[in-house]
Amino acid sequence: MRGIWSGKIETPHVPLGIPISDALDILKSVHDDICKTVEDEEVSYKISTAFFEVAVYEKNGIASSVWYNDPTGRLTFLGKRKKIKLYLSRYGQSSNWEKRMNNGWITFYFNDTDKLAMAYGNDMDVIRFNKICSR
Template sequence: MIALVTPRIAVGTEDNEVIAVLRLFGSPAREESEREYCYRVEAPLFELAVYPQDAVVRSVWYDDPAGRETEQGRINKVYAYLTRYGQLTDWELRLDNGWMHYWFNPVAHAKMVYGVHKDVIRFNRYDEGHA
């Protein structure tokens, strides 16, 4: 199993708590696009971005090179992240289009999207029927 060095930031967490966590890894930079803004930090071992909405985290993005060298390493990393955000048995892979794997966990009110080619992970808030 892969040991994750990234911080666990749960969707639904208040953004002021998250900014304090991000500061442990560097100065978070605020980035904005037309649709959203995020707080991003580039640490020596990973990159991380947090997307708040109404002062609550709605998405967390990880660029974590752990396990990236092999296919089995990437699979182990995906499972490590899934278990970090709920019981593995609560997660369901609902879509694999060759580029993205879409995992859903209605118990934890989270979904995970894994970008196969860039090996990045994004967790989003999720409520069954209100994706």
């Protein structure tokens, strides 16, 4: 973990809903070693660097979820809170995100406009964005 934080998130932005081949190209631009995992019907592709980890989940050939393990800003509560705001704004306008639930371990935000959901744990390091399926 870096001692001084620039106030920016440095993980790659993988937009949800893009073809998985495009998502893999984004991951490859950061790190060549991509680990593919298949569990039941869920397929993910993960990169690990010295500073963060990113995994992209595939559903029907598209990037349906993105998982970040990013310790950026963890030294202060204000740093962690700023990081969460930066991630939310990466995936949509801040005004579109609504915090709807905290079960004591995980906090959940929803963006009904863009059909997205975000969840993060108490440490605010592990963050996951999901594309919400419309029926």
